[in-house]
Amino acid sequence: MGITYTDQAALIPLLKADLGISDVQAGLLPTALFISAVLTMLATATLADRIGAKRMNVLGVGFALASNLLFAVGPTYETLLLAKAVGGIGSGMAFVGGVRYIAGLYSGARSHFGQGLYGAGYPLGSALGLQLMPPLALAFGGWRGAFATSSALLLAVLVVYAWRAPTVPRAVAPGSIGDALRDGNSWWCFVQHGAGFGLALATGSWISVYILREFDTSLVVAGALGAFLLIAGLFMRPLGGWLVARRKITTVALMRVSQVLNLAGLALLAWPGRPLPVALVGGIAVGVGVSLPYAAVFNTAAASLPHAPGAAQSLTAAGGTFGAVLGAPLMGLAIERLGFSAAWIVIAVVPLAALVGTFFMLGEERFATEFRSSV
Secondary structure, three states, rough: OOHHHOOOHHHHHHHHHHOOOOOOHHHHHHHHHOOOOOOOHHOOOHHHHHHHHHHHHHHHHHHHHHHHHHHHHHOOOHHHHHHHHHHHHHHHHHHHHHHHHHHHHHOOOOOOHHHHHHHHHHHHHHHHHHHHHHHHHHHHOOOHHHHHHHHHHHHHHHHHHHHHHHOOOOOOOOOOOOHOOOOOHHHHHHHHHHHHHHHHHHHHHHHHHHHHHHHHHHHHHHHHHHHHHHHHHHHHHHHHHHHHHHOOOOHHHHHHHHHHHHHHHHHHOOOOOOHHHHHHHHHHHHHHHHHHHHHHHHHHHHHOOOOOHHHHHHHHHHHHHHHHHHHHHHHHHHHHHOOHHHHHHHHOOHHHHHHHOOOOOOOOHHHHHHHHHHH
8 A cells, every 4th residue: 555655756757748737736646645545534434343454454455456547547637636536545444444454463462563564564665666666667658557557466465365364353342433533642642643654754755855955965865865764664663563562662652752753853954054964863863753653653542442443543544644744745835935944843843742742641551451352
């Protein structure tokens, strides 16, 4: 599913040449996906607990496959927007279905490492989307051929998962999204994931441009250095889960440390006249900080609302996606009006709010008994 986040990004020059779309129109393609995903997460918050997480995932990947095929044959820009919105339905369903699937797979045991490993698939897929689509376009006659061919990968995943993945238990009492909206701890998890996935996408959208403009590097070097934000998630999400699962650190403490890392990293990036090595340390700190607490946040969300764990995790997931939709354009506005230093300071409001939240929220450990009974 992570591939569908970035599959159009590397092909934008081809899309512009073929359909005559502008940079703004190209930027709205992922926006259509993420807005649709947020709405889907909220609308289907407890669906995985009612119909089963495996079935939810099959539906999610099915919508993603339909999105890819529609994108491949879409004759107009409006059709491409519709295709991405359909992909957002699949993304919302599959993400919530995935976190519920991991919870069911562990059958009540603490699923932190499993959640971290699952979460690592998203940055891996996003990186693959950037790497695979250009050569597919060259090999199969352009961007339409790339999307048609990548659909074969989604179809293979769909078939193998539907055929081989075990069915997992459902939650006994799924509750509703209204329960999550009334729960303070679930809202703090919303904020935490906004400072995770949301901050990662916002900073990741601009870090390479920042390096290119501020330090006069080549485009290749800037892209390679900026890619660490994606690569960090691949390793840090499972590591964070492992640390909590092995009781090396509590969930709230891991969230707190991560937000301190985010703030320190953003401060180094914003430091006027900073040399490149200092900026790189700042970027690495943010890359680690946005990724480490992934499993801790989602398992805390589920534990916060044992009678509606899927709803709590849906609200949490919506926080990250909502942050992704708003964060990148807000940074762009700040960069245009005030420069990069101001943009890093503006976006620091998100991890600062999440850090404050760690002093008010309860961690998964405080709900452990209820959590085990709910999944």
